[in-house]
Amino acid sequence: MSLFIEFSILLAIATLIALFMKLIKQPLLIGHIITGIIVGPIVFSLITSTDTLHLFSEIGIAILLFIVGLHLKPSTMKKFGKVSLITGFGQVLVTSVAGFFVGRALGMEVLSSLYVGVALAFSSTIIIMKLIADKGDMDSLYGKISIGFLLVQDIVAILLLFFIPILASGDFAPSSVILLLVKSAIAFGGIYLFSKKFLPSLIHYVGKSQELLFLFTLSWGLGIATLFKVFGFSIESGALIAGIALASLPVRDEISARLTPLRDFFIVMFFILLGAQMEVVNILSLIVPALILSILVLIGNPLILMTIMGLLGYKKKTSLQTGFTVAQISEFSLILIALGYKFGHVDQYIVSLVTLVGLITIFGSTYFILYSEKIYSVLESFLSVFEKKNAKEEYSSSDKYEVVLFGVNRIGYTFLDQLTYSSHSFMAVDHDPEIVKRLETRGVAVQYGDANDINFLEELPLKTSKIVISTIPHFETNKLILHQARSVRDRVVCIAVASRIQEAIDLYAEGFDYVILPHFLGAQHAAEVVMDLKANRSAYRELQRKHRENLNLHIEAGHDHP
Known part of the structure; x- marks a missing residue:
């Protein structure tokens, strides 16, 4: 079978499965992994061009992390509130430790258990943000807290992308560590200086042509990823840094929008590859440990987060709804495990195990979030233990x-x-x-x-x-x-x-x-202002002064949009 025909069949199956996932209100990510299982050795064994699929999946991961980097300004951490930081770091730490000991109890090696524990700790920002937005809860308290700590989790995952290649080298001699620090200084320092001195002018020039801007940013992202590979780091970390270098530029949203369709195509190949790597013998031995680890994620993660939020003084309903947003593992979890496999830290069994846990937890947590109100009404009387009596209620x-x-x-x-x-x-x-x-x-x-x-x-x-x-x-x-x-x-x-x-x-x-209706009321007020002030620029300047003062008060109060 030719490569063209093979990929045509692959995309057709992926599309049909994706349509079914949409019908049952599930994230498409699940459908892509299921597609991989169908075209892999478990069902039809249709894939022969695995090298091409590996290349496409690697490009997909690089573009995904490049886009993530575009949305991470260096000042991002300053915007995180105390709650986001405590819940983000706290839940990652507790889940990682719990996952490690569960992995050891299941007979895994120490390093494999470490990878599994960390993989169970991260939740999917992309999936959760879409589910919360679909419910219209982006402005709710639990929605804001969830998005905040999920971004904190992303930053922790990003730091791990830099740590894994160092761990893979296994060389911790003083001379090797010094050499690594020198390489880091050259790579990071060079990119920082280039992004400050030359990149803004270069982007301004290439930005005059949309096609050239697209080609340049794609070359920049993959080129820096390749440079980091040469310096002994991972391609993933390089792609991320390439994105961060462009994060402060005014064209970052346009770049992100143009690259997103390309990312969606190539990242599909990554998830299909994960599913395709499962084998019949392999999957039968995975069921029991996958269910145990899935229970830890589906039930343990929410309980951990609810405990932390209860101690911070939040009501039990807010804690439960926020807890449901960590009841699945992330695409970052799958990327970290794949990276561990690439460096020989984990075997194919662990990759398949975490992939199956991803299928189970993403499927289950989706319904947790969609029906959180009904679940809360059933569990309300049992949740008081997660809510401390607060003096503010008196x-x-x-x-x-x-x-x-x-x-x-x-x-x-x-x-x-x-x-x-x-x-x-x-x-x-x-x-x-x-x-x-x-x-x-x-x-x-x-x-x-x-x-x-x-x-x-x-x-x-x-x-x-x-x-x-x-x-x-x-x-x-x-x-x-x-x-x-x-x-x-x-x-x-x-x-x-x-x-x-x-x-x-x-x-x-x-x-x-x-x-x-805020938008209608705002439009009506704006129209009345224009009709009243007409072309009186001095009156607009006075109105602008008052408006800017009011906007600054909103910023001080922590409001990021109207």
């Missing part, structure tokens, strides 16, 4: 407030600013301990709690409220707030925020007095 039920504001992030912050300078008595409600702490420092009456908890809502002093405002972008939560507020005071004015037109219509149908 307040006098006799307190009287004219306005109760639910959610004090971004839109809620603007309401809070206006209420602070008004004559209305008000209370804020939020379930982010960091926000609550900041408001308490300012002397704001604030209550820590989950607005989706009916027992918590029943304890709030809503009887005296004239206005209830919810800036929480979640339909069911807003409906619950409305019904509770109207049950104790039927004439209370209720205002909510929606992100979609149909959601706004449904909230009006439920009985809300006014529903804010």
Whole structure:
């Protein structure tokens, strides 16, 4: 069979499996591995051009890590909050140790157990971000925390990409270490100087042609990866550094967008290759250890994260939803294992084992995240052990407030600013301990709690409220707030925020007095400003001054977008 026909059949099968994965709401990554199993020796044994597949998969990994590097500015770590750092590093450490001992109990060698433990610790940023976005939870507390600590995990994984080749050399003599440091200084120093002195001007020149920009950035990424290979590092680490070198340039998003389709094609080959490398005899011996390790990931990882978040003062629902986002292993896990195989640290059995764990955990965790609300309602009474009693919950039920504001992030912050300078008595409600702490420092009456908890809502002093405002972008939560507020005071004015037109219509149908659609309201306000100021540039300058002051206040409050 010719190479062309072989790859045509391969892509056709991959497409059919991907369509089925989309139908059952599963990440396509699972479909690609299953495609590999189908075309590999277990089923049809269609692949003969393994060298080509290996090359394509290596290119795919390099482009993937290059794009990851594009989104990692050197200042990225400064933006991580305390919670992201503690949960990110804490969960990776605990899971790695637990995975190591489980691996040893299953009879693995020390080095193999280390690889398996580390592989189980990382969760997929790409898959989780897509699932959270599909649910409309990117602005939720658990969504923000999850994205934060997943990026921390990515940075830990990136550091390992540099460490593995050093471990592979096995030469830790002083002279070898000094030589390695010199090579590192030359490689990193050279790229840093080039990226600062020449790269911006070069990108500005080639950026005038979209085709030339595409060709240059692809050559840059693969070229630096090759240079790192020559210097004794891994191709993966070189591709990553190549991306980081371009991360501060204004064209990074355009470069990322242009390379993404190419990445998607080549990385498919990597996952297909993982599936194709499994064998019948191999897979039968994998089932029991794969199930044990999958249980550690599906149940152990969420429990570890929930414990950490409970100790940090978060509510049990937030902890559970965040915990579900670490209930699968990452594409980084598979890349690290493949790298270990390349350097002879692990055998094909370990690669197949981790691949099978990836299939099981990604499949299971997807439904955990999609149905987290229903799972929480079933498990709620058993989760109190992960929630410490917080002093922030104590307040006098006799307190009287004219306005109760639910959610004090971004839109809620603007309401809070206006209420602070008004004559209305008000209370804020939020379930982010960091926000609550900041408001308490300012002397704001604030209550820590989950607005989706009916027992918590029943304890709030809503009887005296004239206005209830919810800036929480979640339909069911807003409906619950409305019904509770109207049950104790039927004439209370209720205002909510929606992100979609149909959601706004449904909230009006439920009985809300006014529903804010931020983009429509912003457009309306902008139009009124233009009609009012017309072509008066001095008036625009004064408006700009006030706007910039307000934007800086939002940045200080930790808001990254409107």
